[in-house]
Each structure stands twice: as structure tokens, then as C-alpha cells.
């Protein structure tokens with residue numbers, strides 16, 4: 344099963360993608376997590392990406408598309424994957440559609456997690472992230488078992504550099520300009536599914552399972 348998560352920054356793409364990956368036994372691929380791992384590791388790719396991410400801007404397509412295409416060619420992607428944060432622009436979506444079509448394949452579901460802007464800024468200030476395994480928590484809605492520590496890998500949790508309110512605002516603007524058009528793109532492709540992301544996170548997951556099937 345090949346799944347794309349669509350939605351504004353902070354809509355809950357990462358939270359739901361992780362649950363989907365566990366239930367359906369497919370890899371969770373987040374371009375944001377790949378960039379953050381590279382920043383942490385001090386790689387050249389990380390340096391390049393950081394300059395854009397800290398401004399709330401998208402990393403250029405030339406960098407992002409090649410990186411994602413290499414990732415989905417890896418062995419663990421044979422039975423599908425859940426993409427979180429890719430595609431984010433029409434050229435990214437077109438590259439993915441074409442790469443899959445060349446293999447006689449296509450995306451099965453593009454799930455749009457819908458959350459209005461007003462709810463986003465509040466959510467982001469309470470988010471804590473694990474830069475090692477990509478898990479995300481919320482100090483109120485999804486707290487880790489031990490404060491400040493990742494349940495999965497024991498790493499210290501951090502507030503992401505781009506989660507400052509002014510950067511979140513910029514990311515929302517960029518989302519509306521460059522990423523929201525993908526909703527219509529995937530509607531035309533015939534694989535769009537929508538869920539209400541303002542519900543409790545377990546309820547959102549149940550709604551997703553109802554779409555994907557048990």
C-alpha cells in the first residue's frame with residue numbers, strides 16, 4: 344500500500360503516519376525527519392536544508408525530489424510506504440506520479456488531515472520532537488511516559504527550531520501557496536481521502552483505518 348499524508352504543518356501527519364506504519368507494516372518516510380537527521384549529523388545536505396527550514400521555506404525541489412526518489416528505491420519499500428511531508432509542491436507530485444507510472448504503479452491513498460490554521464499555532468508550541476527516531480509528542484495531548492524523554496528510543500526530546508510562532512506562521516503561508524493545491528491534484532488522480540484532524544488523535548486514526556481497511 345502506497346500512502347501520502349497531506350495537511351498543514353502541525354496537522355498531525357507525522358503522528359498518524361507513525362501509527363499507519365506500525366499497523367500496516369510499511370516504512371514511514373518523512374522528508375522533514377530525513378533533513379533533521381542530516382542537520383544533526385552535520386552533512387552537506389543538512390547544511391543546505393537548514394538555511395531554508397529555519398526560515399519556514401521549502402527546501403528546493405532539486406534537492407528534495409532526488410533524495411526521496413532514492414529512498415523509495417530501497418528494499419524495505421517493496422510492499423509500500425507512507426510518505427509524510429512529500430510531495431509538497433506540484434513538481435514534486437508530478438515527479439512521483441511519473442516515477443511510479445514508469446513502473447506501472449500508482450499512489451493508493453492521499454490522506455488529507457484537515458486542521459484550520461487557528462488550531463495549528465497552539466499545537467506547535469506544545470510539541471516535543473525526538474530527533475533520533477522521529478517520534479512526536481505533545482505536552483498536553485500526547486505526553487511521553489517520562490517528561491522530556493522519548494518513549495521509543497530514550498533520546499531527549501526537543502522543541503524544533505522551526506516551531507517558533509513566527510516561523511509557524513510563515514510555514515502556514517508557504518503551505519497555502521505551494522502545498523494546498525495538491526488536494527485538488529490528488530482529487531483529480533482519484534485517490535484523495537479526507538479526515539477531520541481536529542478530533543482526538545486516536546479517533547483520527549480510527550477514521551484513517553476505516554478508509555484503508557483493517
Ligand code: AP5
Nearest residue numbers: 352353354355356357358374375402428470480481484544
Ligand atoms: P516537516 O517536518 O514535514 O514539517 P511540517 O509539514 O511543517 O509538519 P510538522 O512535522 O510540523 O507537523 P505534522 O503534520 O507532522 O504534525 P505532528 O504529527 O508532529 O518539514 C519541516 C521542514 O522541512 C519544512 O518546513 C521544509 O522546510 C522542509 N521540508 C520537508 N519536506 C519537504 C519537501 N517535500 N519539500 C521541500 N521542503 C521540505 O503533530 C503536531 C503536534 O500536534 C504534535 O505535538 C502532536 O502530538 C499534536 N497532535 C497531533 N494530532 C493531534 C490531535 N488530533 N489532537 C491534538 N494534538 C495533536
Ligand code: MG
Nearest residue numbers: 356357358375
Ligand atoms: Mg511531521
